[in-house]
Amino acid sequence: MAVTVVSLSACENARTDTLIQSSQIQDDALPEPLIDIEGEAKEGEQIFDSRDAGHCVLCHQINGLDVEFQGDVGPELTGVGARLTPGQIRLRIVDYQRVQPGVTMPSYYRIHDLNQVGEEFEGQPVLTAEQIEHLVAFLSDQKG
């Protein structure tokens, strides 16, 4: 029955406990790390590729990455570190829908205003703060 509650919240905005606060967002960026660790690009690459983690290759492609069949629903991320600041990359992974409603990019660090979430995933974000910091490090390293 818990599922029903979550479903209804999509209309009534019942669940408003967001993982990040609006005050942390500056324009289209989230400048401060989510957690006090040094993100590691190597870890980030694993998370980017792996089906059990971020699996970002479902929709994105990076030239030179050793992964077969990278998707193209999202833009190519080769050189994304030269285009976007770490803070911009962070917000796009955390909750891009917050600054660009309706975007197909899923929000990986969000639990509020979701609908019909599978029971086993309820109340949890897709990725941990630590995993996201590793991803930010990895993508910021992609200078082209």
Next chain:
Amino acid sequence: MIRLAACLLILLTSCSPTADVTLPDDAIATKDLQSGSAFLTEETRALQEDDFENPGLLWVERGADLFVDTSASSKSCADCHDEQLKGVAASYPQLDELSAELVNLEKRINLCRARHQDLPELTYESDDLLALTAYVANQSHGAPITVAVTEETRASYEAGEAYFYTPRGQFNLACNQCHNENWGKKLRGDTISQGHGNGFPAYRYEWQSFGSLHRRLHDCDTGVRAEPFTLGSQTYIDLEYYLAVRANGLPVESPAIRR
């Protein structure tokens, strides 16, 4: 689950503006409609067309046997229907006048069993129900889908449409975001199709067996980490109905082969 379905229906109707059956802005134009087989390899398409090699035909054959079977009831399906089922599947889901409910083929088959054969319902997704459904669907092979919306069925159509456009699951994605906005693009190794139901029941490599459209819908729901509905639920029948209207004009292709 039934209560959940009821609650969600309320949610969906209260969230969506009541629309006319005018198609939404991002709808695929009739001239651009393409069956899922257009996104398969040449080999898979050839296999689907092959009347000896398509594995789905095993279910069609089994359905043909069940259609004339009188071992459990004094009346077989054929006693009432004979050849009259040609083209029928192309206009399903449809309103059942007696119960005033929208029914899909599977449900119609179970209603016939209860009303005319004094037989128990076949379980959704059982081989027997899939076989009979595939047999009946195959009688309409190549016929264009022709499903109308009437005053009586409008609420179902709108519920299906709302489901199609409502983001859900931990990934917060709606059907239209993949199947209207991104068809033809790659999701890893898969090419996203327009998300039509005209091939179902179908044989899927991923299942290594034959399955219903509702099983496919269940997979798309769990793919975005949403809590899926029960196969055969009214929510999925309404969605099936919306998909059929959306696919009007495409040929019935069951038993199709899919990845």
